[in-house]
Amino acid sequence: MIDKHLLTIAAIGRLYRSRALSPVELTKTYLARIEALDDKLVSFVLPTPERALADARRAEDEFTRGIDRGPMQGVPYCLKDIVETAGIRTTGQSRLLAEHVPAEDATVESRLRAGGGVMLGKNTTWEFAHGGPSWDVFAPPAHNPWNLDHHPAGSSSGSAAAVAAGFAAGTIGSDTGGSIRQPAAACGIAGLKPTYGRVSRKGVLPNCFSHDHVGPLAWTTEDVALMMNVVAGHDPGDPGSVDLPVPDYTTALSGDCKGLTIGVPYAWLDEAKTSAETRDAMEAALGVLRALGAAVVPVTLSPLLAYSDSKRVIAMSELFSIHQKTLRERPDLLGASLRYRIQCGALLRAEDYVQAMRMRTKLTTEMQALFRTVDLLVMPSGEPAGKLEPTPHAGLFTQSSWTTPFNTTGNPALSICMGFAANGLPQSLQIAGRLFDEATVLRAGDAYEKATPWRDRRPEIAAPLESQTA
Amino acid sequence: MPTPGFVQRMAELGLNFPAEELDAFESFVTDLERAASFVRKIDRSFAEEPSNVFDPASVALTRTA
Numbered sequence: 001m002i003d004k005h006l007l008t009i010a011a012i013g014r015l016y017r018s019r020a021l022s023p024v025e026l027t028k029t030y031l032a033r034i035e036a037l038d039d040k041l042v043s044f045v046l047p048t049p050e051r052a053l054a055d056a057r058r059a060e061d062e063f064t065r066g067i068d069r070g071p072m073q074g075v076p077y078c079l080k081d082i083v084e085t086a087g088i089r090t091t092g093q094s095r096l097l098a099e100h101v102p103a104e105d106a107t108v109e110s111r112l113r114a115g116g117g118v119m120l121g122k123n124t125t126w127e128f129a130h131g132g133p134s135w136d137v138f139a140p141p142a143h144n145p146w147n148l149d150h151h152p153a154g155s156s157s158g159s160a161a162a163v164a165a166g167f168a169a170g171t172i173g174s175d176t177g178g179s180i181r182q183p184a185a186a187c188g189i190a191g192l193k194p195t196y197g198r199v200s201r202k203g204v205l206p207n208c209f210s211h212d213h214v215g216p217l218a219w220t221t222e223d224v225a226l227m228m229n230v231v232a233g234h235d236p237g238d239p240g241s242v243d244l245p246v247p248d249y250t251t252a253l254s255g256d257c258k259g260l261t262i263g264v265p266y267a268w269l270d271e272a273k274t275s276a277e278t279r280d281a282m283e284a285a286l287g288v289l290r291a292l293g294a295a296v297v298p299v300t301l302s303p304l305l306a307y308s309d310s311k312r313v314i315a316m317s318e319l320f321s322i323h324q325k326t327l328r329e330r331p332d333l334l335g336a337s338l339r340y341r342i343q344c345g346a347l348l349r350a351e352d353y354v355q356a357m358r359m360r361t362k363l364t365t366e367m368q369a370l371f372r373t374v375d376l377l378v379m380p381s382g383e384p385a386g387k388l389e390p391t392p393h394a395g396l397f398t399q400s401s402w403t404t405p406f407n408t409t410g411n412p413a414l415s416i417c418m419g420f421a422a423n424g425l426p427q428s429l430q431i432a433g434r435l436f437d438e439a440t441v442l443r444a445g446d447a448y449e450k451a452t453p454w455r456d457r458r459p460e461i462a463a464p465l466e467s468q469t470a
Numbered sequence: 471m472p473t474p475g476f477v478q479r480m481a482e483l484g485l486n487f488p489a490e491e492l493d494a495f496e497s498f499v500t501d502l503e504r505a506a507s508f509v510r511k512i513d514r515s516f517a518e519e520p521s522n523v524f525d526p527a528s529v530a531l532t533r534t535a
Binding site: 305306308309310312313316327328331336339340341343344346347348349351352354355356357358359360361362 | 476479480483484485486487491494495497498499502503505506508509510512514518520
């Protein structure tokens with residue numbers, strides 16, 4: 001049998017239900033790995049072993065009594081440390097919230113608990129999911145499991161690193177401009193930004209209200225689909241939540257792409273100065289998707305910078321409104337990176353915010369019109385991860401991002417592993433779909449993963465404990 | 471905004487920061503000003519009301535090609 005800590009959520013579920021694996025046994029395996037190895041990776045800001053073991057014993061007892069709560073029952077997962085947890089510290093990686101112990105669970109955590117999940121702890125992030133990587137905040141940043149000298153992207157940094165390293169089966173992150181998909185890309189796993197309104201944000205510390213999304217990360221797209229089956233759905237407590245039926249996302253996983261038309265915005269690759277290695281990897285991926293039955297066509301959209309400018313003007317205005325009191329009264333509690341970014345918001349004018357919202361409407365209308373002619377859009381999620389070092393201050397808002405457009409428009413977008421660069425770091429493929437059509441996005445991602453060998457490769461840190469070198 | 475004038479404006483708003491951080495902060499201000507200038511320039515009707523586009527009606531979009 002495969003090492004227990006490398007099992008997918010789908011496999012864990014099958015083994016639990018055939019009584020071939022125990023939730024307590026699996027949870028102890030993950031906890032031992034976190035304790036032994038996370039000083040290298042820094043993927044957890046707070047492991048919660050007592051809570052995890054209590055959850056695991058409850059799941060084991062319920063399986064014994066024939067109670068089945070669904071795909072997350074007994075499955076060890078973790079949460080980005082902006083997801084509030086009742087009675088468990090939630091810092092947002094900020095000294096401002098060093099002692100913050102919420103009274104209630106976020107809705108996404110409530111759903112995982114009700115589904116019988118096993119919470120292993122809280123994952124390292126960037127301060128308030130925005131300013132990073134930083135070394136002058138509540139805790140240091142996470143490292144990339146494929147090469148510890150490199151970053152795991154952000155801001156769901158520790159979440160993605162933990163899954164790739166075999167510290168957890170799945171995790172919950174948030175995404176305001178790419179913060180689920182870019183860490184998933186950097187760490188070679190699957191991460192879904194659902195449609196805006198599909199997964200509740202209630203109880204998740206805000207970054208930018210109008211662009212914040214919450215979603216799952218896991219080793220495979222199939223596991224992401226299983227997690228979506230538990231966390232998706234309407235929540236009256238989230239003003240952006242949409243009351244629409246939630247499908248069983250696993251039923252869409254047909255293993256092929258027959259009948260799908262996939263658009264490729266090639267101008268975005270030029271605008272982002274895509275490396276030859278990443279272009280080659282994407283062309284190879286398109287070949288796989290064609291072989292799976294998809295038709296691939298070039299498409300044209302507004303430049304990436306238009307999406308980024310709209311998003312950043314809105315985000316800086318909203319961020320400033322969230323943090324202005326702290327900036328005036330206790331700026332010393334915020335790291336420099338976040339502080340510089342959000343102070344800028346004070347300089348924006350009311351007309352800038354309104355005009356940026358108008359631009360967002362224009363861009364969103366254009367995107368939805370395009371989705372009348374194609375089923376999916378495909379492009380890289382990002383280039384392979386660079387060195388772990390502070391982000392340069394200059395040029396922050398002029399960097400081209402392939403992930404931000406889908407925060408602007410709200411469309412669902414998935415990042416999956418697209419192979420490996422010559423330096424061994426993961427390449428990534430982004431698949432975006434129509435509003436509320438996560439099912440087709442997941443279908444294509446799952447089919448691609450099952451047609452390629454990338455899910456068979458793990459970083460060295462994911463080896464069993466007994467084979468780890470000091 | 472990229473000129474030191476923004477420092478006074480920030481101070482009037484009750485936002486102060488150490489002088490040694492000025493260069494780093496100015497980089498962010500310069501970048502954001504460029505983004506803000508870009509959105510100001512787009513030609514939209516004065517009457518256009520910005521809207522939240524993520525409503526359930528969007529799901530009714532169907533493929534027509």
